[in-house]
Amino acid sequence: MATDPGRLPQVLILGPKQGLGRAFSAGFHFIKPWESTMPLNLFLAAHAAAVRAVISTALVAVDAPLIRALPSLGFVFTTSVGVDHIDLVECARRGIAVANAGAIFSRDVADYAVGLLVDVLLHVSASYRYVLRGLWPVAGDFPPRCKLGGKRVGIVGLGSIGSEIAKRLEAFGCSISYFSRNKKPLFPYTYFPTVGDLAAESDVLVIACALTEETHHIIDKDVMLALGKDGIIINVGRGPLVNEAELVKHLIQGKIGGAGLDVFEHEPAVPEELFRMDNVVLSSHQAVLTIESTNDLVELAMANLEAFFSNRPLLTPVHGTT
Amino acid sequence: MASLGVLLVVSVDSYLEAELDRRFNLFRLWESPPSRRREFLQTNAPWIRAVVGSPNGCADAELIDQLPNLEIVANFGVGIDKVDLPRCRERGIRVVYTPDVVTDDTADLGIGLAIAALRRICDADRYTRAGSWKDKGDYKLTSKFSGKAVGILGLGRIGLAVAKRAQGFGCPICYCSRSEKPNTNYKYYPSVLDLAYNCHVLVVACPLTDETHHIINREVIEALGPKGVLVNIGRGSLVDEKELVSALLDGRLGAAGLDVFEHEPHVPEQLFGLENVVLVPHIGTDTVETTKAMSDLILDNLAAYMLNKPLLTPVFGSALFSTRICALF
Numbered sequence: 001m002a003t004d005p006g007r008l009p010q011v012l013i014l015g016p017k018q019g020l021g022r023a024f025s026a027g028f029h030f031i032k033p034w035e036s037t038m039p040l041n042l043f044l045a046a047h048a049a050a051v052r053a054v055i056s057t058a059l060v061a062v063d064a065p066l067i068r069a070l071p072s073l074g075f076v077f078t079t080s081v082g083v084d085h086i087d088l089v090e091c092a093r094r095g096i097a098v099a100n101a102g103a104i105f106s107r108d109v110a111d112y113a114v115g116l117l118v119d120v121l122l123h124v125s126a127s128y129r130y131v132l133r134g135l136w137p138v139a140g141d142f143p144p145r146c147k148l149g150g151k152r153v154g155i156v157g158l159g160s161i162g163s164e165i166a167k168r169l170e171a172f173g174c175s176i177s178y179f180s181r182n183k184k185p186l187f188p189y190t191y192f193p194t195v196g197d198l199a200a201e202s203d204v205l206v207i208a209c210a211l212t213e214e215t216h217h218i219i220d221k222d223v224m225l226a227l228g229k230d231g232i233i234i235n236v237g238r239g240p241l242v243n244e245a246e247l248v249k250h251l252i253q254g255k256i257g258g259a260g261l262d263v264f265e266h267e268p269a270v271p272e273e274l275f276r277m278d279n280v281v282l283s284s285h286q287a288v289l290t291i292e293s294t295n296d297l298v299e300l301a302m303a304n305l306e307a308f309f310s311n312r313p314l315l316t317p318v319h320g321t322t
Numbered sequence: 323m324a325s326l327g328v329l330l331v332v333s334v335d336s337y338l339e340a341e342l343d344r345r346f347n348l349f350r351l352w353e354s355p356p357s358r359r360r361e362f363l364q365t366n367a368p369w370i371r372a373v374v375g376s377p378n379g380c381a382d383a384e385l386i387d388q389l390p391n392l393e394i395v396a397n398f399g400v401g402i403d404k405v406d407l408p409r410c411r412e413r414g415i416r417v418v419y420t421p422d423v424v425t426d427d428t429a430d431l432g433i434g435l436a437i438a439a440l441r442r443i444c445d446a447d448r449y450t451r452a453g454s455w456k457d458k459g460d461y462k463l464t465s466k467f468s469g470k471a472v473g474i475l476g477l478g479r480i481g482l483a484v485a486k487r488a489q490g491f492g493c494p495i496c497y498c499s500r501s502e503k504p505n506t507n508y509k510y511y512p513s514v515l516d517l518a519y520n521c522h523v524l525v526v527a528c529p530l531t532d533e534t535h536h537i538i539n540r541e542v543i544e545a546l547g548p549k550g551v552l553v554n555i556g557r558g559s560l561v562d563e564k565e566l567v568s569a570l571l572d573g574r575l576g577a578a579g580l581d582v583f584e585h586e587p588h589v590p591e592q593l594f595g596l597e598n599v600v601l602v603p604h605i606g607t608d609t610v611e612t613t614k615a616m617s618d619l620i621l622d623n624l625a626a627y628m629l630n631k632p633l634l635t636p637v638f639g640s641a642l643f644s645t646r647i648c649a650l651f
Contacts, residue, residue: 107466107468111468122431125448132601167490171487267455284446284450
């Protein structure tokens with residue numbers, strides 16, 4: 001006998017259908033706005049009272065107005081690691097629990113960060129373009145590149161992504177140091193109390209920290225100056241962690257050696273000056289996106305929902321919420 | 323001491339060339355047009371006691387036979403498939419090469435190509451530069467690298483370095499080699515076909531010999547399969563390139579990252595524009611630091627030879643020969 005959907009906990013899914021459209025569990029009723037022809041605001045108003053949980057992506061602002069429009073809301077699951085799009089203060093006030101993607105994406109992001117660094121230093125994409133243009137038989141070998149081994153890598157943010165990046169680059173013979181809000185005594189890497197100090201002692205900076213008010217533009221002109229003209233910046237965190245206009249200027253003027261960028265300040269807009277540069281590798285905020293992690297993510301979302309609705313601890317709670 | 327006459331077969335590195343010119347009596351083979359090469363060699367043979375070459379051209383039987391006073395061959399690279407080793411042995415000609423210094427760079431590139439192929443890093447870069455993120459939306463989902471089984475063909479220095487890096491990604495390692503290596507925990511397969519069936523990413527890192535020519539053939543490629551990735555950082559002719567191209571076009575092989583080709587600098591144009599392929603122009607050891615280290619190693623070996631001191635990196639010399647070749651594969 002099928003359970004009347006109206007008697008199941010109502011879970012609202014916000015954000016693009018891709019990935020989340022597969023959310024399924026017999027224990028919940030999923031409200032999917034894209035299955036209705038109603039305008040979103042009317043659709044939400046029609047279902048608001050019953051919604052007990054929300055699954056959203058980082059593209060949806062789970063802000064105070066939205067939260068207030070959902071009087072029965074008890075739980076928010078975001079498919080991202082970052083929670084800067086969620087009003088955590090309002091959630092705490094209302095006693096709403098929040099969970100995120102935890103460490104599901106960490107390895108994929110770390111893999112991509114290493115892939116970007118290898119590409120920038122070893123000129124993989126640039127020399128591939130050289131081949132595609134038919135230049136190898138005509139213009140000879142591609143100009144030599146720089147060695148990766150022995151490079152001093154400074155990681156900004158030694159969380160689960162930063163530590164996975166560190167582990168990988170150690171195996172390439174890089175020396176690792178880091179900046180983090182707090183020192184991490186369990187890791188054998190050198191700690192620097194400021195990003196500027198870290199940059200001064202690094203050949204490469206990998207940005208893998210969360211975006212908060214404090215970390216906005218944490219990679220600024222001074223940090224780029226400290227890193228130096230041969231320095232490389234890899235950003236797999238959030239675009240606004242880096243002062244993008246300054247970075248572009250530094251790259252144009254040869255004051256920075258190169259960059260691997262998966263994220264930008266005003267996505268999907270990417271500064272077009274970068275398109276002509278061979279010492280830069282670009283991607284479309286896809287460090288997290290693999291087939292495998294997307295499948296894992298749907299499972300994690302379901303597991304968190306089940307935990308919430310059976311009063312068990314969440315698998316990937318965001319600190320500072322119930 | 324009479325200056326050593328050195329024949330530089332191909333232009334390799336400007337620093338090396340300048341130093342050879344400064345320290346020795348240098349002859350540059352390419353200064354004579356191919357039609358007059360025999361004459362050039364005949365004229366200068368009395369003085370030529372050393373040959374310096376690279377994987378683009380070194381000392382084949384024909385050249386060796388035209389140089390009766392040849393005593394030592396120096397190969398700029400660790401792959402010595404362009405040196406006729408049996409002929410050198412017969413003539414008592416010493417051969418030196420540049421192992422170790424190239425290991426890390428080549429292994430770095432091997433892993434870089436694997437990640438680039440699976441995660442489509444180069445195609446994503448192209449997509450972003452074309453402005454497609456704004457016009458067409460997000461790039462598609464790609465395939466995870468961490469944790470995938472990595473199979474290495476040839477567990478020499480480079481193969482071991484690839485394994486060490488792959489382990490940092492949690493990849494289980496297996497390998498195929500002429501013989502099982504005693505000091506590793508990696509799973510051994512005696513045949514490259516078994517290796518291909520049992521891994522997701524196959525990294526080719528063995529030397530090119532008569533036995534290993536086209537060792538990656540149609541059967542091996544199909545065993546690797548429509549989700550498999552082939553990375554070649556060895557020599558182009560280790561892979562049957564026609565079969566590889568056909569398999570990639572048909573989708574019988576998932577992806578490929580290639581640093582070497584059968585007929586360099588020519589790369590099969592049918593592969594151009596495939597999003598699951600990364601093609602780089604034999605850049606494996608092309609770093610400023612390593613190129614200098616290789617040049618210095620060649621120069622130091624020649625200096626040692628002139629002073630009757632032990633060679634630093636001989637390919638063979640009594641018992642070293644077979645152990646070194648085994649270590650490569």
